[in-house]
Amino acid sequence: MRQSADFSLYLVTDSSRCTMMPLEETVAAAVRGGVTMVQLREKTMETRTFVEVARQLRALLSPLEIPLIINDRVDIALAVRADGVHVGQTDMRVQDVRALIGGEAIVGITVETPDQIEEANALDIDYIGISPVFSTPSIPRNVKPWQIPGIEKARSMTNLPIVGFEGITTANAADVIAAGADGVAVVSAICGALSPKDAAEELRSAAFV
Template structure:
């Protein structure tokens, strides 16, 4: 297990993804069910509102001892002293972020093979995410659908902790971990569940069986 990113079940959450419960309730249930790291992703929220929102979520994650990662917005990550920040191709680069705040854990979405050879950004990244493992309605601009073979390939190129995201659920969890992913990032299977705690527990159980 990697000491910098030792997590197994990663919830990516936003208000719009929470169908049956308020976001605060989904966060609580997911943590009780086995989520051990959370990313708050609010792409369309203005920074002052995002900061206020993130502070509310961080109060919950801190209570449970769970790290909070902010998607893309460095100002928000710094304002709330988050555990980390996650960026993709259209966001500020890992190298830029590390130069601004070396304390942040930086995650980086890998969407095509060439990115793995970008040594400047990879060396400033604490974990990488194969995005997506399988196509999903929550990601409309898919470049590469990695699949299980793609996970295997990435592990031959990089020793960074690898997070699988994209249609991660209790049906795909076991095989994604077996293919080499260290952690699974889940959106709809938990956020849109009528029982987020149970959904998280079922996925966590599949992860543990595969380890």
């Protein structure tokens, strides 16, 4: 799986933003529209529910050979035999994640500064999530967005696959890819769409023109 992972259209879930249909139906529709990887990120979900949802998504995605990544929770990833784990700068250290989840799992880390890219280059990871690419209302004011020049700088600093996180839309996805990213990650652009399938198709078409 680590050799064949496709990061091009990376869906990050947020059940609170899935206003048009339930989470599993949203993911299923988005996959039909071209999503290539799914990260289950549910910060407020109770653990038992989180496991149940993760198991449902694993059953949906595994036959399609689309990786299921669990945000932060290595225990849940292990419980449902997910394909990998994504961690942030304040989550479990990558070395500990890798020791627990094994050498074949996909492991990614969020980076917010160039210094963190240099640190990531020395880690046993499969991709880096550049965040935030653009400013959004959910981003604290003291966090500086990378913007397009930042993506270009990041590309010059690493050979790892790069996924752009935050503020990605059909209007800017192509610019993010052109700057050197291997993929774009979206939440509300798909989760909150009237048709997650159509939204995924539009994002994919816009990003890879």
